[in-house]
Amino acid sequence: MKFDYFENEWGKWPAWIEKVKNDVVQLWKTDYEKKPQWVLTGNGSGTTDFDSGKYPPSFTPAFTDPDYQEAPPWLQRKRARLARDVEDPMEQFQQAGDNIGMGENAGPVRYWLGVAAGEQPYGGRLARMGLEFGSIPGLCTEAKWAISRYVHLIRLSQFAPLVHQYPPRLALAQIL
Amino acid sequence: MPTTGTPLGAWILQLYMSSRDTLRASLNSTSTSIHITFDSRTSPEKASFLAIFGHYVELKSRKCIHVLLGLRKLQGPLSGANQAGCIWQVATELGIAQKLGYFTTKNTSANNKALEYIAEQSDHIGVTFDPISRRIQCFGQILDEIGKALLWGESPEAITEDPDSDDGSQDQIEYLRAWRRKGPLGRLHNCIRHILTSPQTSELFQQNAGRHNLEGASLLLISGDGSSWREDLAAISRALLLRDPIDDFIGSTIIRDQILDECSLAFDELSSHDWDDLTKLVELFEPVKMWTIRLQKQGAATPLSDILPAYEELLSHFDNQMECHSSANSPAHTLSCLNAAWLLLREYVSLTILLHESTLLCSVN
Numbered sequence: 001m002k003f004d005y006f007e008n009e010w011g012k013w014p015a016w017i018e019k020v021k022n023d024v025v026q027l028w029k030t031d032y033e034k035k036p037q038w039v040l041t042g043n044g045s046g047t048t049d050f051d052s053g054k055y056p057p058s059f060t061p062a063f064t065d066p067d068y069q070e071a072p073p074w075l076q077r078k079r080a081r082l083a084r085d086v087e088d089p090m091e092q093f094q095q096a097g098d099n100i101g102m103g104e105n106a107g108p109v110r111y112w113l114g115v116a117a118g119e120q121p122y123g124g125r126l127a128r129m130g131l132e133f134g135s136i137p138g139l140c141t142e143a144k145w146a147i148s149r150y151v152h153l154i155r156l157s158q159f160a161p162l163v164h165q166y167p168p169r170l171a172l173a174q175i176l
Numbered sequence: 177m178p179t180t181g182t183p184l185g186a187w188i189l190q191l192y193m194s195s196r197d198t199l200r201a202s203l204n205s206t207s208t209s210i211h212i213t214f215d216s217r218t219s220p221e222k223a224s225f226l227a228i229f230g231h232y233v234e235l236k237s238r239k240c241i242h243v244l245l246g247l248r249k250l251q252g253p254l255s256g257a258n259q260a261g262c263i264w265q266v267a268t269e270l271g272i273a274q275k276l277g278y279f280t281t282k283n284t285s286a287n288n289k290a291l292e293y294i295a296e297q298s299d300h301i302g303v304t305f306d307p308i309s310r311r312i313q314c315f316g317q318i319l320d321e322i323g324k325a326l327l328w329g330e331s332p333e334a335i336t337e338d339p340d341s342d343d344g345s346q347d348q349i350e351y352l353r354a355w356r357r358k359g360p361l362g363r364l365h366n367c368i369r370h371i372l373t374s375p376q377t378s379e380l381f382q383q384n385a386g387r388h389n390l391e392g393a394s395l396l397l398i399s400g401d402g403s404s405w406r407e408d409l410a411a412i413s414r415a416l417l418l419r420d421p422i423d424d425f426i427g428s429t430i431i432r433d434q435i436l437d438e439c440s441l442a443f444d445e446l447s448s449h450d451w452d453d454l455t456k457l458v459e460l461f462e463p464v465k466m467w468t469i470r471l472q473k474q475g476a477a478t479p480l481s482d483i484l485p486a487y488e489e490l491l492s493h494f495d496n497q498m499e500c501h502s503s504a505n506s507p508a509h510t511l512s513c514l515n516a517a518w519l520l521l522r523e524y525v526s527l528t529i530l531l532h533e534s535t536l537l538c539s540v541n
Contacts, residue, residue, distance in 0.1 A: 108481055136278045140214070
């Protein structure tokens with residue numbers, strides 16, 4: 001289970017781990033579980049809703065990831081069983097444990113894009129959650145740097161002969 | 177070729193509008209939330225600007241996009257409501273008001289207010305937005321606060337007033353005393369300040385350093401004034417390189433002056449024990465410094481989930497250091513600083529609960 005990581009690495013904080021578990025499940029149930037199902041379409045131009053109450057077609061194990069194809073038969077059977085037994089995508093993801101691999105160069109966003117495209121059985125809603133969480137920035141330094149970087153362009157006196165109006169200077173800063 | 181600035185301005189605006197349409201199309205093509213980072217600054221001409229960045233997964237290109245959504249001049253004060261009004265306006269113009277995700281910002285009360293304002297506005301359009309759970313602390317700022325606490329303890333405010341008065345005045349004495357209360361760090365500060373106080377003393381020190389067969393003998397001392405921990409740390413590291421010349425210079429100055437008043441360097445002389453403490457202090461900063469450099473390189477491309485290893489490393493490092501410094505004969509100031517930094521880190525770990533949720537979902541191995 002994915003929670004294993006926290007139990008192993010953050011074992012000194014049992015109360016906190018318990019809170020995280022509850023929070024994750026709660027967040028899944030309130031914000032994502034009821035949302036329309038979607039998977040990434042083949043050309044990446046958008047998403048397709050799967051609002052039939054069923055999980056995407058890949059739920060009946062149609063694994064396309066190389067890890068699955070190369071897995072020994074017992075592992076493939078185990079995955080298939082997991083996919084059949086557990087209907088909740090979040091539980092399914094948790095139970096998939098170490099059987100799913102991201103590959104060395106794949107990041108979380110790429111992994112969840114793969115899930116959104118139907119590469120994993122737990123499908124779109126969880127992928128949406130994964131993508132949204134995977135793209136949260138950890139720093140806000142870019143905004144600070146942007147102003148520092150462009151401040152010479154938007155100073156009132158500088159470039160006055162070049163650009164008479166104030167908006168073009170802001171616009172120029174944004175384009176650059 | 178334009179002959180006046182007017183058509184050039186118009187061309188820029190035209191280019192800006194077309195770029196904006198492209199941006200709007202990209203933002204609207206994604207069905208996932210768009211996360212926001214923002215910061216405000218005052219330009220040298222005293223005009224306030226707000227930069228708003230959007231972070232999202234573009235499904236078409238299947239990439240994480242970090243884009244400047246708006247750079248606006250703020251009318252009025254740098255208040256939370258004022259900033260939020262600007263953010264909301266940009267979000268509405270780009271058609272993403274209903275898609276706003278998490279906000280990674282600095283830990284300030286103005287930013288809290290800004291998110292409350294956005295929650296109110298979201299409520300008006302029928303979107304639920306919890307200003308507390310949608311708020312992520314900027315890890316860059318967390319590192320900065322930890323650095324300050326590690327150097328200056330529970331009262332990180334710096335002694336920045338450097339009275340440029342005649343030697344012997346009461347202000348000058350108070351200033352030196354205040355720094356001495358900080359232990360070896362404060363005494364080193366006074367020594368460096370004394371050396372750099374005039375071109376003559378600085379040159380004398382350089383000549384003295386040249387006589388030592390040191391690798392960094394030609395380097396200049398750095399004067400940290402407590403306003404930035406990075407600069408203060410650089411000052412200590414440089415001083416450690418030039419330890420022998422500094423000791424020699426202080427010794428010779430004490431002998432030469434022969435006046436023992438409050439301004440005398442005799443009160444700031446550093447013992448070998450002091451130098452050891454300073455070396456240990458620099459060691460304490462290793463992971464903080466390493467992560468600061470690493471994150472500066474990555475910038476906005478650092479997802480929240482990548483920050484968990486930093487928390488792990490810092491917590492484990494501080495745990496070990498607390499253990500070492502509790503048992504060893506460590507100076508009270510260092511222990512107090514370490515404790516302050518450790519408590520701060522723990523507080524942020526609890527505050528940044530979403531960080532772990534995010535990593536939980538992202539760590540599949």
